[in-house]
Amino acid sequence: MNASDTTPQSESETPPRWRRRSDARPGEIVEAALELFVTKGFTATRMDEIARAAGVTKGTLYLYFPSKEDLFRAVVHETVVPRLEMGERLVAGHTGPAADLLRALVHAWWEKIGDSRLSYMAKLMTAESANFPELTRYYVEEVVLRARRIFASALRRGIESGEFRGDLPLHDAARLVLAPLVQGAAYRHSMLAFDPEPLEMTTYLDLHMDIFLRGIAKTAETETDA
Amino acid sequence: MNASDTTPQSESETPPRWRRRSDARPGEIVEAALELFVTKGFTATRMDEIARAAGVTKGTLYLYFPSKEDLFRAVVHETVVPRLEMGERLVAGHTGPAADLLRALVHAWWEKIGDSRLSYMAKLMTAESANFPELTRYYVEEVVLRARRIFASALRRGIESGEFRGDLPLHDAARLVLAPLVQGAAYRHSMLAFDPEPLEMTTYLDLHMDIFLRGIAKTAETETDA
Amino acid sequence: MNASDTTPQSESETPPRWRRRSDARPGEIVEAALELFVTKGFTATRMDEIARAAGVTKGTLYLYFPSKEDLFRAVVHETVVPRLEMGERLVAGHTGPAADLLRALVHAWWEKIGDSRLSYMAKLMTAESANFPELTRYYVEEVVLRARRIFASALRRGIESGEFRGDLPLHDAARLVLAPLVQGAAYRHSMLAFDPEPLEMTTYLDLHMDIFLRGIAKTAETETDA
Amino acid sequence: MNASDTTPQSESETPPRWRRRSDARPGEIVEAALELFVTKGFTATRMDEIARAAGVTKGTLYLYFPSKEDLFRAVVHETVVPRLEMGERLVAGHTGPAADLLRALVHAWWEKIGDSRLSYMAKLMTAESANFPELTRYYVEEVVLRARRIFASALRRGIESGEFRGDLPLHDAARLVLAPLVQGAAYRHSMLAFDPEPLEMTTYLDLHMDIFLRGIAKTAETETDA
DNA sequence: AATGAATGAGTTTTCATTCAT
DNA sequence: TATGAATGAAAACTCATTCAT
Secondary structure, eight states, rough: OEEOOOOOTTTTOOOOOSSSEEEEEEEHHHHHHHHHHHHHOTSSSHHHHHHHTTOOOOHHHHHOOOHHHHHHHHHHHHHTTSSHHHHHHHHHHSSSSSSHHHHHHHIIIIIIITSHHHHHHHHHHHTTTOOHHHHHHHHHHIIIIIHHHHHHHHHHHHTTTTOOOOOHHHHHHHHHHHHHHHHHHHTTTTTGGGSSSSSOOOHHHHHHHHHHHHBBBBHHHHHHHH | OOOOOTTTTTTOOOOOSSSOOOTTTHHHHHHHHHHHHHHTTTTTTHHHHHHHTTTTTTHHHHHOOSSSHHHHHHHHHHTTTTHHHHHHHHHHHHOOOOHHHHHHHHHHHIIITTTSSSSHHHHHHHHHHTTOOHHHHHHHHIIIIHHHHHHHHHHHHHHHHSSSSSTTHHHHHHHHHHHHHHHHHHHHHHTTTGGGSOOHHHHHHHHHHHHHHHHHHOOHHHHHHO | OSSOOOOOTTTTTTOSOOOTTTTTTHHHHHHHHHHHHHHHOOTTHHHHHHHHTTTTTTHHHHHHOSHHHHHHHHHHHHTTTTTHHHHOOOHHOOSSHHHHHHHHHHIIIIIIIIIHHHHHHHHHHHTTTTOOOOHHHHHHHIIHHHHHHHHHHHHHHHTTTTTOTTTTTTHHHHHHHHHHHHHHHHHHHHHGOOOOSSOOOHHHOOOOOHHHHHHHHHHHHHHHOO | OOOOOOOOTTTTTOOOOOSOSSSSSSHHOOOHHOOOOOOOOOHHHHHHHHHHHHHOOOHHHHHSSHHHHHHHHHHHHHHHTTHHHHHHHHHHOOOOOOOHHHHHHHHHHIIIITSSTTTHHHHHHHHTTOOOOHHHHHHIIIIIIIHHHHHHHHHHHHHTSSBBOOOOOOHHHHHHHHHHHHHHHHHHTGGGGOOOOOOHHHHHHHHHHHHHHHHHHHOOOHHHOO
């Protein structure tokens, strides 16, 4: 594996290599590739398999993507790009208790992301981070940090309104809200099949919110601390 | 670097091409393989690399492990086997508040597991679950379920003693305690390098415990619920 | 060798690195493999050599045969399958003296088999019997037993017509007719090159038939025996 | 396989490489190697297996034989050398009918050779002839030609005494006496296991002699021919 | 655009041979 | 002598990529 793609991509000059060149075809290929990459990993997935899953032949792949690595990049970009704006809009447009905002974000996350192809990304990018550093950097910036900022700003809102404890370190707290979401999504795509205990995501996330919101609520005691 | 070498026994002897190391060998190989498997993934790791990292030749690998897959299995087994008993003993031997037990467990987890090779396993097994189903089953049973049971019994202790809310679904709650630990460990081995925000695990886990314990504490309100 | 090459279409075109040959390919590979397997043995023959002899690259071999063993099986099956019917038809369609039938069979054997690729099989299957038991079973059933039955039924015909001695054990007698044919074929493909004495197969087989037919002819003496 | 050992062996100058250097050990090794070489073929037999079968370790093999090929040569030489004299003595010492001599030779062959390790050689040398040309030459001279000469001289004796037809080409006739012996021996070591029809060698050889001797007997008819 | 036969560099695996003990 | 851990060259096999059709 020599995917050390550390060359800075001057995105304004060269056209991005992953952009679809035709109509429906590339989309089907990306879809098929995503599924397989997540399940088996990048290296263990063969171009042959992707082609078969997409209903084309191996040669056709190379009509749309110059290499397997470029296909991988396309998969990541196309899956990642369009999603998180909705979260940012939710935060921007929200009035009322911050707890409600947090709950809305978590449920939106689950509906729009956790239950979608993007949730595959957590597992995929974690596994391939060392093999695709440049792509990982992109993912961290475009997804991880952006998601964390969304939740951090909801938390800040609650602190400012006096709902949440004032002593919360925002970044770590945001990480803690997100951890069960991300971990749950990855688990669903990997070990859950071998777990005798069922995992009902909505119940699980409700409980998470219940505990977490109590845990960060401003109380008489915490008020004294601040 | 001069010819006047003062050590008496270094005449013109060429160092032996290899030296028998017998007992230590398999362990060194497993160690090297673990590191590489976690970093690059199973398929992307070359037997050559493992050999070089272990300071032997490719052939030697096959002296101890009949195939790459068997080496992978050995890596998982040897890393997983001996750890979790300590957690079980902690629970069994504990007297006093259940909150203290939970905090002790989390810190023990971090010291004994999160900061050790075993923490690599979460990332590795998540990535390879589809490629190694039997091994994943083994891992789920020996690690995931066992860890969850440890935390679940600490939670039950707290419920029975009246410290924690009586309405906690034990399995999901245990999952929620564990999620930030596992997620944090995996993140450290993958994307953290690209994250401008530092992650101080002890601070992070203290905050987790702080929030979580407040969140499950029995209060006037929750008492009415039960 | 001059620049003045007169053929009009040989401008500066490099010949294509390869040409699709589709239907012919597997047959050519089997042919090349047979030759090498017989000469050097299964294990001592390298896939590389087979590829070179067939005018393709190693990879192409695996396009048609999933493994070296499967290629070996294909070689045996393709070589063995179509031949022996002719012998069976000869027996079925024959009228006249059984001695003539036997002579016709021996000569047909030599022309259709002994001098063809199938004669290689005796040497090959003898050498590899322990390494390919299922294939040996197939070969014994499809070739050895069938050939023996053909000769046995010719012998039976002669016994019934009173030409041949009535006390002949058919199976052993058939083995004895065949032994010089098979042995001769194997010898031709192995030691004959080192034998100063020439082996003229038609002379050799004529002598065989001459001696054998006298040896099994019904005489006054043997008539008394029966 | 690069066993093209065409260099002429100056046997009087260099000591033969295959000679045993110790007492019992080399004999056991040769014995084990013979068995395996015959069963699986030279290339398919691993030094490891030979060592295990001989009850020593791989390293020990190299104490006695400088290479696998040399071990093969030792196997052939030690198995082949001492046998055929007895046949030559039988011919030299015989008085009485040549038919009896021929029968005695065939039975001696079976008892001393066909049923012994030397009978393995036919299969082994046939299979490896292309890989060991020098050795095959040796085998042809020391075994094949010698055996043929023994039978040929018995036949000549019978012709001279008027028992056998005068028109027999000696070499081909000798080949025809031998073919069922050699073929039978090879078959026993390979396909017989898959043959539903039993092969009783003494019955088989008696029938062979019976037919063959009748076939070459001088009769009124053949007398006229001569 | 699409195919799929063919390639060839790279990967896992094997095994005869060596050599420190 | 004997061992057996270690080697390394060579073998089987894989698969991303190319290219004639």
